[in-house]
Amino acid sequence: MNIPYTVEVRPDTGLANGKLGIWLFLASEVMLFGALFSSYIILRTGSIHWPQGELNVWLGMVNTFILIGSSVTMVMAWASLKLNDWGKHRLYLILTFALAGIFLVNKYIEYADHITRGEYPSHSTFVAMYFTLTGLHGLHILGGMVVMAYFIGPGKKMYQTNREQFVNRIEYTGLYWHFVDLVWIFLFPVLYLL
Amino acid sequence: MDNVATLGTAAHEHAHDHAHEELGFWRKYVFSQDHKVIGIQYAFTSLLFLLFGFGLMMVMRYQLAYPGSPIPLIGNWLGSANAPGGIMLPEFYNQLGAMHGTIMVFLGVVPLAVGGFGNFVMPLQIGAPDMAFPKLNMMSYWVYFVGGVVMLVSFFMTGGAAQSGWTSYPPLAVISPGQTMWLIGMIFLITSSLLGSVNFIVTIVQLRARGLTWMRLPFFVWAQFVTSFLLLLAFPPLEAAGVMQLMDRVAGTSFFMPSGLVVSNQVATSLTGVATGAVGSGGGNPLLWQHLFWFLAHPEVYVLILPAMGIVSEVIANNTRKPLWGYRALVYSVGFLGFMSFIVWAHHMFMTGMGTTMSAFFQTTTMIISIPSVVILTALLLSLWGASIRFTTPMLFALAFLPMFGIGGLTGLPLGLAPSDIHLHDTYYVIGHFHYVVAPGTIFALFAGIYYWFPKATGRQMNELLGRIHFWGSFVCINLVFAPMLIQGLGGMNRRLYDGGMQYALNADLLKWNVVIGMAAWTLGLFQLPFIINFIMSIKWGKPVDNNPWEATTLEWSAPSPPGHGNFLTEPVVYRGPYEYSVPGAAQDFTPQFEPERA
Numbered sequence: 001m002n003i004p005y006t007v008e009v010r011p012d013t014g015l016a017n018g019k020l021g022i023w024l025f026l027a028s029e030v031m032l033f034g035a036l037f038s039s040y041i042i043l044r045t046g047s048i049h050w051p052q053g054e055l056n057v058w059l060g061m062v063n064t065f066i067l068i069g070s071s072v073t074m075v076m077a078w079a080s081l082k083l084n085d086w087g088k089h090r091l092y093l094i095l096t097f098a099l100a101g102i103f104l105v106n107k108y109i110e111y112a113d114h115i116t117r118g119e120y121p122s123h124s125t126f127v128a129m130y131f132t133l134t135g136l137h138g139l140h141i142l143g144g145m146v147v148m149a150y151f152i153g154p155g156k157k158m159y160q161t162n163r164e165q166f167v168n169r170i171e172y173t174g175l176y177w178h179f180v181d182l183v184w185i186f187l188f189p190v191l192y193l194l
Numbered sequence: 195m196d197n198v199a200t201l202g203t204a205a206h207e208h209a210h211d212h213a214h215e216e217l218g219f220w221r222k223y224v225f226s227q228d229h230k231v232i233g234i235q236y237a238f239t240s241l242l243f244l245l246f247g248f249g250l251m252m253v254m255r256y257q258l259a260y261p262g263s264p265i266p267l268i269g270n271w272l273g274s275a276n277a278p279g280g281i282m283l284p285e286f287y288n289q290l291g292a293m294h295g296t297i298m299v300f301l302g303v304v305p306l307a308v309g310g311f312g313n314f315v316m317p318l319q320i321g322a323p324d325m326a327f328p329k330l331n332m333m334s335y336w337v338y339f340v341g342g343v344v345m346l347v348s349f350f351m352t353g354g355a356a357q358s359g360w361t362s363y364p365p366l367a368v369i370s371p372g373q374t375m376w377l378i379g380m381i382f383l384i385t386s387s388l389l390g391s392v393n394f395i396v397t398i399v400q401l402r403a404r405g406l407t408w409m410r411l412p413f414f415v416w417a418q419f420v421t422s423f424l425l426l427l428a429f430p431p432l433e434a435a436g437v438m439q440l441m442d443r444v445a446g447t448s449f450f451m452p453s454g455l456v457v458s459n460q461v462a463t464s465l466t467g468v469a470t471g472a473v474g475s476g477g478g479n480p481l482l483w484q485h486l487f488w489f490l491a492h493p494e495v496y497v498l499i500l501p502a503m504g505i506v507s508e509v510i511a512n513n514t515r516k517p518l519w520g521y522r523a524l525v526y527s528v529g530f531l532g533f534m535s536f537i538v539w540a541h542h543m544f545m546t547g548m549g550t551t552m553s554a555f556f557q558t559t560t561m562i563i564s565i566p567s568v569v570i571l572t573a574l575l576l577s578l579w580g581a582s583i584r585f586t587t588p589m590l591f592a593l594a595f596l597p598m599f600g601i602g603g604l605t606g607l608p609l610g611l612a613p614s615d616i617h618l619h620d621t622y623y624v625i626g627h628f629h630y631v632v633a634p635g636t637i638f639a640l641f642a643g644i645y646y647w648f649p650k651a652t653g654r655q656m657n658e659l660l661g662r663i664h665f666w667g668s669f670v671c672i673n674l675v676f677a678p679m680l681i682q683g684l685g686g687m688n689r690r691l692y693d694g695g696m697q698y699a700l701n702a703d704l705l706k707w708n709v710v711i712g713m714a715a716w717t718l719g720l721f722q723l724p725f726i727i728n729f730i731m732s733i734k735w736g737k738p739v740d741n742n743p744w745e746a747t748t749l750e751w752s753a754p755s756p757p758g759h760g761n762f763l764t765e766p767v768v769y770r771g772p773y774e775y776s777v778p779g780a781a782q783d784f785t786p787q788f789e790p791e792r793a
Contacts, residue, residue, distance in 0.1 A: 001323050001324065003325075003327075003401070005326075005400050013399055015399070015400065017326040017396050020395070020400065021326070021327065021392050021396045024392045024396065024426060028392075028426050028429070028430045029430070031430035031431055032430035032431070032433055032434050034430075034431070035434035035486055035489070036434045039486070043449065043478070120445070121446065122447055125448060125477075128447035128449060132437065
């Protein structure tokens with residue numbers, strides 16, 4: 001049995017199943033992070049005092065550029081597939097994976113710094129919000145890395161057996177990755193700068 | 195591969211499937227990726243949960259009817275930590291109450307209406323070979339299953355299950371035992387419904403058969419479509435809130451814990467013992483939870499009711515042998531209803547002191563949302579006009595749905611207006627109101643669906659006589675359960691009182707209803723026996739049926755009963771709208787969607 005439109009586009013909707021699926025998934029993710037950002041606003045406006053400048057802006061900024069860079073390499077990984085350049089695709093995908101890894105290492109340094117200073121999530125609502133938001137975002141990074149590792153490793157076989165679907169899957173991975181990047185673009189000013 | 199080529203290979207693929215039935219038992223029945231098997235798995239599991247949740251309530255009702263006396267039959271099995279000497283402790287009553295709500299909503303009704311009926315019927319009605327993502331579909335069921343197990347296991351943990359109501363309001367939910375397991379279970383259930391809703395929407399948008407345009411979709415499919423959007427967009431905020439409450443409990447944060455809360459003469463701390471409202475920030479905000487919770491839970495009400503309306507529409511069109519009255523009005527109403535359901539949530543919070551401006555806004559939107567509900571109910575009622583009705587068992591349940599949902603909806607109006615809600619808030623009136631919507635409303639519709647689609651799922655019909663006994667017994671008893679609650683609530687009796695409201699002892703007129711409700715609830719339980727017997731016996735010994743026993747018009751009736759893997763023997767093509775009954779000049783009183791035009 002074949003499920004129609006897994007690879008090819010349905011003419012009247014102009015979509016393949018996976019693309020609609022990933023966009024719907026991202027819509028629900030917007031609601032998830034939207035709820036957390038709203039909670040942040042409500043808790044902050046309701047507080048008597050809100051700490052500022054507690055976080056390492058430099059590390060945060062470096063991480064912002066790392067993620068933006070990884071979004072670029074992600075696009076390149078997909079574009080090189082479209083140009084039938086398998087070698088470049090491998091390079092860019094591995095590069096994206098590595099950048100995501102560096103992001104998490106930086107995050108670890110930040111977390112460790114807070115912990116050594118005794119700033120556990122229970123320290124204050126600001127720190128609690130910081131750990132919850134960045135922690136959940138970090139899990140999304142980790143999830144993206146698992147998917148990329150799959151396409152770097154065992155999933156790469158599909159390029160030989162079903163090239164079109166493989167290209168689509170890299171595209172969907174990219175859409176997710178841009179979303180994770182976008183969340184950080186909001187997180188950085190909200191937590192580090194404002 | 196182009197579209198035509200796919201269609202051409204479909205029949206070939208089908209023959210191929212029949213030639214190689216090599217899937218083992220585990221892949222075929224347990225870890226199946228077939229939407230029909232998954233639908234049946236969902237249906238079985240959720241029916242068991244419904245029975246269990248109802249069982250919890252039957253035990254609670256004994257305590258309410260005869261406070262402080264030992265529970266008969268099962269009292270000694272409940273354990274000395276819960277019911278020493280068979281007499282229920284207040285903490286245990288609270289656990290049963292919280293878990294009754296949680297189980298009925300998240301593990302019973304929604305999985306049956308969406309996971310069960312949606313999975314089984316929707317792909318058949320749109321002429322799809324399966325769901326768009328069969329593996330996700332399987333995962334969705336198993337994640338739901340794990341969530342259910344976590345909820346059940348929580349009864350056996352130290353301190354028992356969650357006991358802060360299905361709404362889990364902080365600060366109580368943050369400081370009382372059992373809640374951690376509840377939150378973990380909920381995260382599984384939310385994930386499951388997320389996977390399911392993505393799958394449903396993609397399937398409906400992408401896999402409609404040739405000729406099945408949007409305005410030819412059966413109303414049931416429309417209802418599932420809107421429901422999926424509600425699940426997709428409303429559940430994530432509760433997931434966020436759940437994560438924050440989990441942080442409050444496990445990591446000692448104070449998202450929902452206000453500063454300086456004193457419980458039993460001590461400054462309240464969360465479970466890790468860290469004082470709340472720590473230095474450097476404002477304290478937490480318990481109202482924040484209520485907003486996030488009801489942002490899910492009001493759309494959730496429509497998740498409970500829309501699939502029921504879809505089922506009732508199918509059954510009514512089929513048994514009145516007439517087109518549905520106002521199909522387009524139904525479709526536009528259900529869409530509008532879905533949209534509006536996102537901006538009415540704070541009508542659950544009139545009593546929280548959130549301010550009159552907010553109340554005015556939310557009571558206005560609440561009054562507006564009643565309009566499409568009334569349009570749908572009216573259209574279904576008018577569909578009966580002038581019909582020669584077939585009073586089959588599914589039709590009896592569908593007909594009962596109309597007045598029951600009507601009572602449920604109308605009793606909601608005084609709750610949606612802030613001034614009258616002040617009097618009625620937190621009384622038994624509220625319980626009577628929403629149970630009229632969900633129990634004799636949605637659950638009756640679900641029974642209608644079971645009797646209606648049982649022949650499609652099994653190839654056999656359920657027994658009509660047992661069905662009628664089940665219907666009439668349930669119909670009488672369920673009204674005896676919920677109508678007295680409206681009376682008690684109007685009399686001012688509070689909900690969630692484990693002693694059955696002994697503080698109202700002077701008002702014996704109110705209290706005596708507790709016994710009536712209890713008796714009616716246990717009799718209602720007895721009247722489910724004919725259904726259980728009928729359901730199990732009919733799988734093996736029911737009357738065998740052909741493809742279309744109800745002489746219906748929608749696509750699922752063109753498939754074999756039960757449909758094989760891949761559903762249809764030939765590629766289904768749709769030629770007309772979903773409810774072409776009694777077309778003038780036609781040879782029969784039904785003209786199916788799949789019947790080609792005669793030249």
